[in-house]
Amino acid sequence: MTTHEAPALRVTGLRKVFGDRAAVEQVHLSVPAGSFYGLVGPNGAGKTTTLAMAVGLLRPDAGRAQIFGVDVWKDTVRAKSLIGVLPDGHGMPERLTGREVLTYLGLLRGMAPQTVAERTEELLQVLELDTAERTLVIEYSTGMRKKIGLAVALLHAPRLLVLDEPFEAIDPVSAVTIRTILRRFVEGGGSVVISSHVMALVEGICDHVGVISGGRVVAEGRLDEVRRSRSLEDAFVELVGARAGGVEGLSWLSS
Amino acid sequence: MAVVLIRMRLALLRNSLRGDRASWFVLGTGAGLVLAVGTIVVAVLWPSLLPAALAVWLMGWVFGPIFTGGGEVLRPEYFAMIPATPRRMAAALLAGAFASPAVLTTLVALISMVVYGWRFGPLAVLVALAAAMITLVTMVLISRVTVAVFGLLVRSRAAAVLAAFVTGTILALSGNGWALAVAAATADLSLAGTLVRLLPSGWGIAAIESSPPVALGILAASALAVVLLVSAWGALLSRRVTSAARGGVPARRRGPRPFPVVRGMHVVAAKELRTWSRDLIRVHLLSFAFFYAVVFTLLPVSFGWWGMVPFTGLIAVMMGAGASANLYATDGTALWLTLMTPGAERHDVRGRQLAWLLAVGPAAALLSVAGAAASGETWAWPWVAGLFPAVLGGAAGLVVLIAVTSPVPATDPHKRGSNPLNSGADEGGETGLAWLMLIAVPVTALPAAAAILIEPWAGVPVGVVTGALCAWGFGRIAVRRLTSGGTELLTLMKHGSAAGPAAREEETSAPDLPLGHRTAIIVCYCLAWLPLFPQGLVPMFFKLFGVQDRVWFLALYMPDAWQWPTITFMVSVGLLMYGYAILFPMRYKAAETERA
Numbered sequence: 146m147t148t149h150e151a152p153a154l155r156v157t158g159l160r161k162v163f164g165d166r167a168a169v170e171q172v173h174l175s176v177p178a179g180s181f182y183g184l185v186g187p188n189g190a191g192k193t194t195t196l197a198m199a200v201g202l203l204r205p206d207a208g209r210a211q212i213f214g215v216d217v218w219k220d221t222v223r224a225k226s227l228i229g230v231l232p233d234g235h236g237m238p239e240r241l242t243g244r245e246v247l248t249y250l251g252l253l254r255g256m257a258p259q260t261v262a263e264r265t266e267e268l269l270q271v272l273e274l275d276t277a278e279r280t281l282v283i284e285y286s287t288g289m290r291k292k293i294g295l296a297v298a299l300l301h302a303p304r305l306l307v308l309d310e311p312f313e314a315i316d317p318v319s320a321v322t323i324r325t326i327l328r329r330f331v332e333g334g335g336s337v338v339i340s341s342h343v344m345a346l347v348e349g350i351c352d353h354v355g356v357i358s359g360g361r362v363v364a365e366g367r368l369d370e371v372r373r374s375r376s377l378e379d380a381f382v383e384l385v386g387a388r389a390g391g392v393e394g395l396s397w398l399s400s
Numbered sequence: 401m402a403v404v405l406i407r408m409r410l411a412l413l414r415n416s417l418r419g420d421r422a423s424w425f426v427l428g429t430g431a432g433l434v435l436a437v438g439t440i441v442v443a444v445l446w447p448s449l450l451p452a453a454l455a456v457w458l459m460g461w462v463f464g465p466i467f468t469g470g471g472e473v474l475r476p477e478y479f480a481m482i483p484a485t486p487r488r489m490a491a492a493l494l495a496g497a498f499a500s501p502a503v504l505t506t507l508v509a510l511i512s513m514v515v516y517g518w519r520f521g522p523l524a525v526l527v528a529l530a531a532a533m534i535t536l537v538t539m540v541l542i543s544r545v546t547v548a549v550f551g552l553l554v555r556s557r558a559a560a561v562l563a564a565f566v567t568g569t570i571l572a573l574s575g576n577g578w579a580l581a582v583a584a585a586t587a588d589l590s591l592a593g594t595l596v597r598l599l600p601s602g603w604g605i606a607a608i609e610s611s612p613p614v615a616l617g618i619l620a621a622s623a624l625a626v627v628l629l630v631s632a633w634g635a636l637l638s639r640r641v642t643s644a645a646r647g648g649v650p651a652r653r654r655g656p657r658p659f660p661v662v663r664g665m666h667v668v669a670a671k672e673l674r675t676w677s678r679d680l681i682r683v684h685l686l687s688f689a690f691f692y693a694v695v696f697t698l699l700p701v702s703f704g705w706w707g708m709v710p711f712t713g714l715i716a717v718m719m720g721a722g723a724s725a726n727l728y729a730t731d732g733t734a735l736w737l738t739l740m741t742p743g744a745e746r747h748d749v750r751g752r753q754l755a756w757l758l759a760v761g762p763a764a765a766l767l768s769v770a771g772a773a774a775s776g777e778t779w780a781w782p783w784v785a786g787l788f789p790a791v792l793g794g795a796a797g798l799v800v801l802i803a804v805t806s807p808v809p810a811t812d813p814h815k816r817g818s819n820p821l822n823s824g825a826d827e828g829g830e831t832g833l834a835w836l837m838l839i840a841v842p843v844t845a846l847p848a849a850a851a852i853l854i855e856p857w858a859g860v861p862v863g864v865v866t867g868a869l870c871a872w873g874f875g876r877i878a879v880r881r882l883t884s885g886g887t888e889l890l891t892l893m894k895h896g897s898a899a900g901p902a903a904r905e906e907e908t909s910a911p912d913l914p915l916g917h918r919t920a921i922i923v924c925y926c927l928a929w930l931p932l933f934p935q936g937l938v939p940m941f942f943k944l945f946g947v948q949d950r951v952w953f954l955a956l957y958m959p960d961a962w963q964w965p966t967i968t969f970m971v972s973v974g975l976l977m978y979g980y981a982i983l984f985p986m987r988y989k990a991a992e993t994e995r996a
Contacts, residue, residue, distance in 0.1 A: 163895065202736055204887045222742040235894070236734035238671055239813040240678035241659075245671075248659040250737060252667040253744055279656070281678065283814050290814070297737070 151214035153178040153305045153336035156199050159208035161191075168194045169205075170360040176305075176338055176353065178213070181331045183351035183368075184340040185377075187385060191360040192340040193233050193309055199338075200230050200307050212305060229298030231291070233309035233340075239283035243274045243293050246282060247300055254301055261300075268296040271322065287314035295323060299330075306330065306337045312346060324350055344378040358385045401484065405496035409474055413500070423918040425501075432505035443512035450516055451596040451605045454535070457509055458601035461543040463566045464502075465550075476637045490634035497540055510536055517608045524608050527615045531604030534622045538600050541629040548636035560684040568691030575934075576699040576708075578952050583702035600625070668744075668751020669758070676759045679813070681730060686759060689719035690767070697771065707949065710780035713768025714791050718841050720760040721795035722834035727752060727803035732812035733893045735886065745882045749804070753796045753875050761792055786848045786859020793867020794844025797874025798837060804878045807889065808833060809896045835925065844870045853945070917984060924981035932974025940967050 154176040161169045169191040176182045186192050197203035199210045201217045201224065210217040215224045238246055244265055251261030269275040272292040277285070282293060291314060298306055306327070312320050327337050328350070341347050347354060348368065354377070355365040363384045364371050372380040416425075442453045474496045479489060497503075510532040517528030550559060573580075597606045600622075607618040660670050676682050693716035697708040728735065738748045765788065772784045808829035847866050852859035882889070939953035943963065950956040955966035 200740070202739060202887065203891060225740055225742045228740075230736075230740055232733075232736055234733075235736045236732040236812045236814065238675070238734055238737070239731075240675040241671060242656055245656065245659045245674070249667055249671050250741065252661065252663060253747060254741055255663065258661040 151178070151211070152176055153180070154182075154199060154210070154212055154307070154338060156195070156210045157208055159195060159198050159210065160206050161194050161198060161203065162206055167360055169198070172208070172357065172360070172362055174199075174355050174362060174365060176336060178336050179331065179334060180336055180353045181327070181351045182336070182338045182353040182355065183347035184338060184355045184357060185342060185344065185347050185381060186340075186357035187342060190357045192357055195357065196307055196309050196338070196340055197232060200228055200232075201225060202230070202232060226301075227303060228305045228307055229301065229303035231294045231298045231306075231308040231311055233313075237282045237290070237293065237297075240281055242278060242281055243269060243285075243289075243296070244278065246293060247296055250297055251300055256301065264300055268299060271326065272296055273319065273322075288316055288319065291315055292319065292323075295326075299326070304335055306335065308337065308339045310341060311339055312341065312343065344376070344381055348372070348377040356381060356384050401488065401492040402495035405474060405492045406499040409496040409499040412474070423915055423922055426915065427919050427922060429501045429505065432502065433508065436505045436509035436511075439509040440512045440515055443515040447516055447519065448593070450512060451593065451599075451602040453512070454509075454601040454605065455596045455599050457506060458539055458542070458599055461506070461539040462546050463570065465543055465547045486638040487631075487634050490630065490637055493637070494541070494544070494630065494633070497544060503536065503540060506539060507532075507536055513604050513608065516605065520608055523612060524615075527612075527619065528604065528608050530619055531607050531622070534619065534626060535601060535604045537626050538622065538629070541626060541633060542600065545629055545633050545636065548633055557680065557683050560680040561687045564684045564687035565691045568688045569695050572692050572695035572699065576696050579699040579702050579705075582952075665747045665750035665754060668747050669754040670751075672752050672755030673758060675731075676755065679730075685723035686720060689723050689760075690716050690763065692716075692719050693767065705949070706775040706777055707780075709775040710768070710772040710777055710784050711787075712771040713764040713766070714784070714787055716764045716767055717760060717788075717791050717795050718838055720756075720764070721799050721841050722837040724756060724799050725802050725833040725837045726808050726810065726830050727756075727799060728889065729803070729807035729810045729893060730813075732810060732815075733890060734812075735890050735893060738882075739886045739890060745886060746879045749800050749875055749879045749882060752803075753800055753871060756799055757792070757796050757871075760795075764788075764792065782852055782856035782859055785857075786852045786863040787845050788863065789860070789867040790845040790848035790863035790870075791841060791867070793864075794870040794874075795837070795841045796867075797870040797872070797878075798840050798844070800878040801874040801881075802833060802836060802840075804881045804889065806833065806836075807892065809892055812893075831925065835929075838929075917988070921981045921985065924977040928974050928977035928981065930974070931970040932978070936967055936971035936974055939963075940971070943967070 152175045154174070156172060156174045159169055159172040160167065172191070172195050174184070174195070184192050184196070194203065198205040198208070199217070200212075201210070201221060204218070212224045212227050215227065217224045238249060241249060247265040247268060248261055251265065252258065266275075272295065274289065274292055274296070277289070282290070285293065291311060295308070295311060298308065311323060311327075315323065327339075331337055339347075339351070352368055353366065354368050354371050356363050356371065364380075368377070371377070375383075439450075439453050439457070443450050474493055476489070476493060479493075482489065484492075513532045513535070514525060514528045517524040517526075550563075596602045603618055603622050607615040607622075610618065656674075660666070662670060676686065693712045696715060697712045700706075700708055738744045768784050768788050772780050844866060845863070848859045848863035851862035934952070935954055939955045942949070942953065942956065955963050955970065958966050
């Protein structure tokens, strides 16, 4: 696949207010095509809200989102055919088994039945979900839910993957599998955006990072430009301006 | 430990008395006290009916918790890690269970036993006092054991259907229970008198009526029953706490049948049909609709009136529509997948309609044919044949339309609590939607009804055409709404109604309404149909079309000159009650917003 001129994902001036609290304020991000992009930030920084607005799951109060130059809110159908999404904590067709979910969504997308069957089989095998043939998604563990969500995002071979916290609650072995899948996806010309608050993870796999805090982007660019000779964790703490706690109090815990 | 649990129970009660719950609480306790005083009145005026009245209280304790979905405030799971033996825990939980307003109202009702004992002399009063205490404990225990047994079964389809049977029967009784009273007035009751004394609620009465040694024997036996119930409950509790939860999924013995290779809306329909049979909430809602329809129409048969039976299928369709009105919200945020699949909105709406038709239609059609045939009411055939397609199509259209336009946010299925039959949606809001359906669906059948009046069999083509038009047209509006406002719908599911101003308007009862008004609004919602439909519109049609049956319609029992005024009065009362319940909260909220 050839890399595109336009960035894989570009958001400009995104803003979202819940009640009287601005969850996201003036967010600008640019994800170059072919990059592995990590969006990092503390809890409640606005990562999930930003990603939901970027892919068309949450209508922004202001700002634009474009996927390979296609406006998400104007040319919705075309934009959506280019991306695969794993939102955080959203529901699934809970009363289907993993195989049924993939079959259902593949057929709903109008993919050829043969292709759907083959990809479903492969995805279930690679993600080790094929042992739970009788289990409905509602009975899945948190980690299994992430994996079936990832399979859903990959099923139609999108050009951009937007994954919200893909490694949360995933066991170490599966995490390695997923990292490998995502690396191969990028090597094959795809682009990936993940959000996380685990710095070591982002540092290990991403080549671009965006740091978001308090609903604003405080730094963005190539990994080396953002962290400069420090670890990403140190850079992050400095950028976010937080102070690490846990030194005082709780003296009764030592027995 | 018992004292701690009693305190905890009271604290939970205190904290739960906010908003709508407070009004339900006031209403429930008030109604309970009225019934309790009524029971005492029964003991004074019609003592022979007292055992039957007490049996009703027992039924309330047995079925009430199933009806309300558990009824456990102190859940044994909370205390699973407390180091105490199961028996000690059970005793403490039992003490906690007694700290409830329901127990107090029952206690008031049981004073009737003492009143009854008065007739048999001072010794019988003493027996009555002891018997009343034992009866109270027995009722509470039977209730707890029922909940515990139900809790073991609860994640099975059987339990969902059983709960639906109880709910359906209770609601049908509240609408058509008068029929039993009519039937009882004519039937022989000596056998029933023995029967109600055999129930645990009647043991005390039997003891009061017996000679002292026999009375002592009965009391001892009842006390033994209490001991047995306590140990049974303790055993059930420890089993329940250590058994794994399954999130409202029926157990599966075999692998699923392969997903059909189809396209477009048929894919969605295939998914939906699986959900209808695999989601206990949906199993419960649909079986409720059918049980309600069957019991409701069969009740008048108890005194020989078959006139409602042909319409069982129609009522099942309407109740099914009412129960499915929150179709989109009960799936929660799973909507994101529809939104992220290009062009899937149309397939989603149409597929859901198709699945709903397949889930409700065939069974309801069968009930209609069977009901019309069994009743022997030949006049009913054209009505059933014309109204059925009209109502079914109208409902299939309105279900998706209302589900898309006014959803009441529910908890995502995978985050639901331990009661698998509770969707977590605001119950007042869901009930409001159901009422909306019950009013809107019959309206879609008006053209067919008019055609039948002009020429009986002309109703069939008209019904088929309006049904198809409604299903297609309302579905089309739903598709448009989902395509243009799907994102907002998803936001509503994810963040609840606090997310946006548009969403806030959906709430039916504002949390800041004064308690008195809120209570009155609930009463109006629950009772307004009574004057409007059975006492107003139905007798109006009876009069217009010269039906001779007076059934239970007050207006038709009045002298001729008063019949129309009574009908007008009943219709206006019904409309006023609905108008007040719907409009007052809106106006109040608007006024409050202006002030703020």
